[in-house]
Amino acid sequence: MxxxxxxxxxxxxxxxxxxxxxxxxxxxxxxxxxxxxxxxxxxxxxxxxxxxxxxxxxxxxxxxxxxxxxxxxxxxxxxxxxxxxxxxxxxxxxxxxxxxxxxxxxxxxxxxxxxxxxxxxxxxxxxxxxxxxxxxxxxxxxxxxxxxxxxxxxxxxxxxxxxxxxxxxxxxxxTSVVLSGICYRYRWNLIYFFYATKLKHKRNTRTGDDSYDFDAYVSYADVDFDFVRNMVNKMENLLGTRLYIRDRDSIPGAPIAENIIDGIRRSRRTVLVLSRAFLRKKWCRNELHMANMESVSTRRSVMIIIMLEDLPRQHIPPEILYDVQNGSFVDYPQEEAEMDQFWRNLQVAVEV
CATH class of the missing domain: 3.80.10.10 (Ribonuclease Inhibitor)
Structure with a gap:
């Protein structure tokens, strides 16, 4: 040692x-x-x-x-x-x-x-x-x-x-990354509830009336406006169905999102005119999201889908894919003889 x-x-x-x-x-x-x-x-x-x-x-x-x-x-x-x-x-x-x-x-x-x-x-x-x-x-x-x-x-x-x-x-x-992720994931919920609350306050202040002003809010791509013009002629002029057409009924100067939610909430149904152009249009997708949020928040069936043309299933938005896969949509007929029945069936679906 x-x-x-x-x-x-x-x-x-x-x-x-x-x-x-x-x-x-x-x-x-x-x-x-x-x-x-x-x-x-x-x-x-x-x-x-x-x-x-x-x-x-x-x-x-x-x-x-x-x-x-x-x-x-x-x-x-x-x-x-x-x-x-x-x-x-x-x-x-x-x-x-x-x-x-x-x-x-x-x-x-x-x-x-x-x-x-x-x-x-x-x-x-x-x-x-x-x-x-x-x-x-x-x-x-x-x-x-x-x-x-x-x-x-x-x-x-x-x-x-x-x-x-x-x-x-x-x-x-x-913290900002986490909050940004949360806000992005639930962005449609946030947008919807913000404008829905704002519009509810305005409506209660103005009229206090919760009844529907329109039978259907029509969501469409601009290139499909010929179909919408025909829809107005058949359903409004001939059958008396009240349609919300954004190019005609939107409030001038209001934010686009506010006009969308206002139109959807004032309408009994939302009609989606589904086409390839619809899927490419940003604001059409926004209208789809808002209509889906209206269905969830009010627990009522809101959307009616018109398949204007055949679409690949992988391109269908997830919010309506279940309905499309189970046949819960209206096919636009190719035969002229079937057109009158198509419009009457659509009117019944909108006003139920």
Whole structure:
């Protein structure tokens, strides 16, 4: 035991002697931290522009704080597998290379604060070797947002120190992404309920009458207007059905979404004139969504589908795909002899 203790003392003295005799390492101070030969190498405030040429393999703590080091080149610590604590704060570093920390498999504490490191330009794998890292300080550096890709591989990380502004930015960014996703997913619900509430207030203030002003709101693509003109002639002029035609009955100057919802809510049914042009038209799809929301919110059957032409099933919107697959639609007849019956069947469906 005495011989072992004597050997350790001699080893520590020898290491300090080497540190003191090296041109680069000579300012450093080396001291033993344990009976196992663990070395603390203090190279802080020595005006070093690069890593010391000689660092003992038994070093477990390395302090390079407050120097002039500009970069940690690849494999800087490759042979230093025993380091558990590394402090490179208050230097002039502007970059970390892809394998700067290769070999530091036992590192638990890393301080990179108060440098000029641009983490957005840093390789995503730079921290990958640090699987035991528990504490990381990267405050006072350059990163306009949370470096998520860099830190994702640090499974043992318990403590992360960053600038307050960046942390708040990261939280706000994450929150905004989540809220944006929620708003996008439920955008039709939000649009519908916003304008429905607004219109309900207006109607209650104006008339207090909840009866329907129209028998059907007609949703169509502009290129299918000849069909709609014929529909007006047959159903309004001859059969007395009241139709809401957006090009005729919309309120001038009101938002398009408000006019759509107003027309749908004032109508007993919504007739979808389904065609390829309809599926390509943005506002036709919006009308479909709003009619679907009216069905859900009022728990009544609203939509009547007219298949103006044959459409591939994969192009049918999911809101009406079930109805189409189960034959719950009206086919536009190709034979002139069937037209009168078609209009009468449509009138019955609208006024039920």
């Amino acid at each position: 005495a011989m072992r203790f004597s050997f350790l003392i001699q080893l520590s003295i020898k290491i300090c002697f080497v540190c003191a005799s090296s041109n680069i390492c000579s300012p450093c101070e080396c001291s033993s931290l344990s009976q196992e030969g663990c070395i603390f190498m203090d190279c802080s405030s020595r005006n070093l522009s690069k890593l010391p040429a000689f660092i003992p393999n038994s070093t477990c703590r390395l302090n390079l704080q407050n120097n002039l080091i500009e970069t940690l080149v690849n494999d800087s610590f490759k042979e230093l597998k025993n380091i558990t604590s590394l402090d490179v704060s208050f230097n002039s570093m502007f970059e970390l290379q892809g394998t700067s920390f290769a070999g530091l498999s036992k590192l638990e504490y890393l301080d990179l604060s108060s440098n000029n490191i641009s983490f957005n330009a840093t390789a995503e794998t730079v921290f990958s070797p640090l699987q035991r890292l528990r504490s990381l300080n990267i405050s006072n550096n350059t990163y306009p947002m949370y470096p998520r890709e860099l830190l994702g591989s640090l499974g043992s990380l318990h403590s992360l120190t960053m600038d307050v502004l960046v942390t708040l930015t990261a939280v706000m960014l994450f």
